[in-house]
Amino acid sequence: MLASWLPQQRWFAGRTELAGVDIVSRHRLAAEPAAADSAAPDADRAEFEHLIVEVPAADGVRRYQLWIGRRPVLPERLTHAEIGAAASPGGSAVVLYDALHDPELSALLLRAIAENRTLGDVTAVHREGVMLDPSAHGFVVTGEQSNTSIIYGDSGILKVFRRLEPGPNPDAEVHAALAERGSAHSADLFGEMTGPVAGEPTTLAVLTQFFANSADGWQMATASVRDLMAEGDLRADEVGGDFAAESYRLGQAVASVHHDLAEAFGTGPADEAQLRTDVEAMAALAASTIDEVPELAPYRDAVLAVFAQATDFARAGNTVPLQRIHGDLHLGQTLRTLTGWAVIDFEGEPSKSLQYRRALHSPLRDVAGMLRSLDYAGHHMLAGTGQPDAQHQFRADEWASRNRTAFCDGYAAEAGTDPRAADALLRAFELDRAVYEAGYEHNYRPSWLPIPLQAVATLTSLGGHHD
């Protein structure tokens, strides 16, 4: 049953068909004493199990965390989470379902964190001084997610990691480090759930501050672009929805997070050999993507030339400071809260190993990710429209240029160094991202492919520069 249910889940990164699922850890949760207000007769009460399963993958095995509920009858509010019919150990018919959608389980998880309890082999702890309301009801975040997050309002948002790699999850350790430093640009850390995976203590879930009434960075930026496109004859700095001041503040916020990460996890200079290894890895990834995406073929030599210039940058004796970074930064990983910008989801790039995501990298990689995202926001309305008219193309280019510049200005003001000064390196990191995006769009959103393609053309043209 799990073999057919798992591939249907958005957070499942594996094959479309599974030959089998290996349950490597299984703990039934003791039935909680019926809550005072529970009217449910015992026969209708749920039983919960915590499972860690392994599935075959090209690179070995992949591990996933499941919280399974078992009820004789599934109430209407849980039918969307149904996995399938089964028999209980006593032989009676039951229905299995994804219990993270069950308020009874989500309340139990929050109580366990609030009371520093264990659930099976899961250890739940809250951070000293954090006040949680154990009676808060949780509801699952809708929309595209790589994991499953449960919102408890003032008691936070619990991100339950679905795909597990043994060891600490960067999302938890980075939130902890930024909370220790009182960062104004990340959610406070409220608590964690950990347990053994392949014999290693592993982060299973992280409870962080929930920013109510916040707006997603991508939504805010694209609203500004729509405003500009609707105004037709006004310039990007004339329309009411001008985003540049927000881009500037976003640059400051990212620089501030980088400063705190460097303090928390240390820094190290990349010597020429390490930088060359980094650049060679980017060139190899780019070459394989170019093989996959026919529209990239004309740029092969120019792409590799840009990476070669990045190596020259190090050879010229320029130091390249390395530190912990976000690793998967784009506007969808930012929230505009009532007090300013916050960066979320510090798991890092999903396709990279845990070791890579916890290593030190150039912060210019994050800057490049945001520059790419601002370029996407500026041009997203042209996607799928064929050959855009000159006016719309001009407005899209103008919005992207204005906001990329504002972002870098804000970053430079906060960091004290301008990311554009290391142009050869920043260009290489942005090109690395743009080529990756061309592969992503080729596979998932072909009508959006022109956006990264245009970026590859600009970044490889001799006149290409960072605006």
Ligand SMILES: Nc1ncnc2c1ncn2[C@@H]1O[C@H](COP(=O)(O)OP(=O)(O)O)[C@@H](O)[C@H]1O
């Ligand atoms: N601290 C927070 N406050 C408010 N909303 C949040 C917070 N963290 C995440 N979210 C919301 O939950 C969504 C998923 O969070 P994210 O960390 O990106 O999960 P995933 O890695 O599973 O995609 C985000 O797009 C955002 O809308």
Ligand SMILES: O=P(O)(O)O[C@H]1O[C@H](CO)[C@@H](O[C@H]2O[C@H](CO)[C@@H](O)[C@H](O)[C@H]2O)[C@H](O)[C@H]1O
């Ligand atoms: O959602 P993930 O963090 O796993 O990232 C994948 O999906 C992203 C789209 O949701 C994709 O991001 C690209 O498109 C965004 C607009 O939809 C844009 O803001 C990003 O800059 C651009 O990279 C990402 O590439 C992909 O890995």
